[in-house]
Amino acid sequence: MDRTERQEAARVVARQDGLHIVSVGSPVPRRKQERARSKCLNTLVFELHGFGIGHLCLEAREDELNARDIRTIATARQTVLPKGTQMRADHIPGAKEPLLWISDIVAGAVRAQRQGDSRYTDLLGQTLIDFDVQTDC
Template sequence: MLPTPQAFADESYFGTDQAGHYIFAAVFFARSKCELASEAMLGLRTRNHPGKLHWHDMTDRQRLHAARTLASIDGEHVVAVGAPVPQETQERGRAKCLERLVVELHGLGVAELCVESRSRRLNDRDVDVVRGAKYKLHKGARFTIAHSPGSKEPLLWAADILAGAMRARFAGSAAPWEALEHRTMECAVDVRR
């Protein structure tokens, strides 16, 4: 039996005065490509930022290079974008986007999702959302979520790049997103429901 594919997800938020967009991005690769993807993410670190790779710490040039690097690795990506999401309801936006990610990823053959850890209470909230989302899958479907520190898992950095590229698109800098859109399924999520 082949191992079940695992996806890695990270989030971002792009806000305006009226509302905003909650972005939950997931990447996944064939098991044979995971090591290559991890090495590529580790290779994007710089002398000034030798630890965890983070979109917000990169220059525009580094962001475009990171997006192109991720796009060059054979993988599939899903981005759930929830709107409208006012600043004060980001957790609701996260829950709605995570629920949609579970459904879409499961449809692509993924049964495990790794998300960057937050507090125990917030991690437990993610687990509850995934548990509820399983009711939207076929009877007996398996789907699990795990949390990992971002500093320990380079494939979470790939998800950060994808989320950052989508955020950059909303901010008017489309080039990083254009590098990735051919590998990415974009899902609009109405968070008012």
């Protein structure tokens, strides 16, 4: 998308109900991407629980990587969430669930902000919550 299209996409996302919660682990060396994803996902599960969210939809990747995500979420349920907490996760192909595109738009806005361009996060305003995650990478 060009800048105008990204701004319109951010406006559309901002008009949706709910919050957009983003965990950011950066910078990450290419060979440590999965470790950083796991750390961010662990923290995201904790934050989502705080907002009363019990179901997480993730964009599907390769089966092995999807299984790794599920293990990370299971570990988070045991280590960072109160005992007995329910947190379900499903992997959905991006092409089958257009709402996953919202995540891409929000992630792009946060990335642009961290590179000095806050025009998209400004449009998202109070609907956006982002936080840093120590990935130890």
